[in-house]
Amino acid sequence: MTRNERITVVGGGIGGMTAATALAQAGFPVTLLEAAPVFGEIGAGVTLSPNAMKGLDHIGVCEKVAAAGVEPSRQRVQHWQDGRTLVTMERTGQREKYGAPYVYIHRADLHRILVEAARAAGVDLQTNAAAARTEGTSVILHDGRRIEGDVLVGADGLKSVVRQRFEAVQAHFTGHVAWRALAPVEGALADLASFPGIHIGPGRMITRYPVRGGSLLNMVFFARQPGWTEDGWSLPATPEDLAATYEGWCEDAQAMIRAAATGPIFKWAINARKPLSDWNLEGRITLLGDAAHAMTPFLGHGAACAIEDAVVLSRALAASDTPEAGLRRYVAARHERTTFIQAESNANADRMQGQDSDLFGLGTMRDEESIGLFDYDCRTVAI
Numbered sequence: 576m577t578r579n580e581r582i583t584v585v586g587g588g589i590g591g592m593t594a595a596t597a598l599a600q601a602g603f604p605v606t607l608l609e610a611a612p613v614f615g616e617i618g619a620g621v622t623l624s625p626n627a628m629k630g631l632d633h634i635g636v637c638e639k640v641a642a643a644g645v646e647p648s649r650q651r652v653q654h655w656q657d658g659r660t661l662v663t664m665e666r667t668g669q670r671e672k673y674g675a676p677y678v679y680i681h682r683a684d685l686h687r688i689l690v691e692a693a694r695a696a697g698v699d700l701q702t703n704a705a706a707a708r709t710e711g712t713s714v715i716l717h718d719g720r721r722i723e724g725d726v727l728v729g730a731d732g733l734k735s736v737v738r739q740r741f742e743a744v745q746a747h748f749t750g751h752v753a754w755r756a757l758a759p760v761e762g763a764l765a766d767l768a769s770f771p772g773i774h775i776g777p778g779r780m781i782t783r784y785p786v787r788g789g790s791l792l793n794m795v796f797f798a799r800q801p802g803w804t805e806d807g808w809s810l811p812a813t814p815e816d817l818a819a820t821y822e823g824w825c826e827d828a829q830a831m832i833r834a835a836a837t838g839p840i841f842k843w844a845i846n847a848r849k850p851l852s853d854w855n856l857e858g859r860i861t862l863l864g865d866a867a868h869a870m871t872p873f874l875g876h877g878a879a880c881a882i883e884d885a886v887v888l889s890r891a892l893a894a895s896d897t898p899e900a901g902l903r904r905y906v907a908a909r910h911e912r913t914t915f916i917q918a919e920s921n922a923n924a925d926r927m928q929g930q931d932s933d934l935f936g937l938g939t940m941r942d943e944e945s946i947g948l949f950d951y952d953c954r955t956v957a958i
């Protein structure tokens with residue numbers, strides 16, 4: 576593509592910010608439109624496996640992100656009733672094995688680094704710029720402004736406006752809900768932070784890991800609760816709600832519930848998307864991240880996929896003579912992998928939340944590392 580074709584990225588989350596930076600670094604004029612009045616992310620952690628960190632290396636922020644995060648040496652899966660360790664995963668030597676570290680980070684810390692990188696790359700960053708609809712490759716904002724561009728990238732998450740051009744379907748509720756909380760690492764949380772992991776039980780699980788130099792513990796409590804009927808996707812919740820859901824769980828779980836109760840608790844509906852057959856519309860419009868393939872979080876790979884998409888999209892456009900050819904190469908390189916991860920993420924929920932937790936890990940282990948996700952390198956994958 577000629578480098579003067581203007582690219583509009585709708586959405587300034589992890590995916591949109593990475594894409595805008597990579598495209599600007601490749602020489603394209605890029606405008607990023609974010610609905611929120613200020614750039615930011617929710618108060619929660621995110622796991623960045625080595626494949627995600629390779630994408631961040633492509634835009635030059637891998638070591639900054641690693642320095643702001645925590646690199647675990649091991650993780651474990653534990654039994655819900657007695658906290659017994661069922662499986663241990665070694666996480667030392669990830670850099671040597673995969674070419675990039677494995678990192679836990681607070682989302683706000685990651686996002687701040689991404690915004691700095693986008694600014695340094697010369698992206699035209701616009702907040703208070705909520706897309707109401709799109710026409711061709713133009714975006715019409717809620718305040719009536721019209722933003723013109725030559726290529727349109729929808730990185731606007733689960734409720735994507737750009738995706739409406741591909742199908743008039745909303746994201747669906749998956750039957751899973753999550754409560755998210757952060758608490759200072761003290762008392763009973765110290766051991767849990769030093770050896771992070773997941774407690775699994777029938778229809779439920781609790782993930783925990785340290786962020787902010789190990790000073791905060793990120794906790795996510797998952798449960799299957801079919802029939803979400805409330806209007807919103809996130810609701811204030813009470814400690815009693817959480818305690819009732821995990822009644823009979825081990826002392827570790829109770830300690831995390833007590834810690835979560837010291838701050839506000841929110842309950843989230845986990846929504847997802849069915850795979851689209853194509854993300855190339857009219858050779859000029861495309862999607863990435865949750866807008867393209869929102870998945871359940873049971874392999875911790877939604878943000879990783881958004882980062883990989885962003886890097887491959889920028890490489891494909893930069894390497895092609897026309898946007899049409901670039902988008903075809905992008906979809907060809909990415910669609911199969913993200914569809915596979917969407918399916919595996921659902922299967923992993925079934926494996927981890929089965930009726931008999933004692934059976935977990937017997938036989939061949941299937942997790943994000945053993946199914947080969949860490950090997951992928953979006954910097955060099957064929958496009």
Ligand SMILES: Cc1cc2nc3c(=O)[nH]c(=O)nc-3n(C[C@H](O)[C@H](O)[C@H](O)COP(=O)(O)OP(=O)(O)OC[C@H]3O[C@@H](n4cnc5c(N)ncnc54)[C@H](O)[C@@H]3O)c2cc1C
Nearest residue numbers: 586588589590610622706731732864865875876877878879
């Ligand atoms: C409980 C839970 C835990 C998770 N843990 C992990 C994990 O450990 N590792 C991992 O890799 N993934 C994880 N994920 C998935 C990950 O959070 C998402 O896949 C990722 O944040 C998607 O990024 P995105 O940039 O595509 O979309 P989003 O983060 O949703 O960003 C979209 C952006 O677009 C903006 N926007 C929306 N509509 C408009 C509009 N009309 N106009 C302009 N801007 C708009 C939004 O304000 C937002 O800034 C988890 C998800 C959940 C629910």
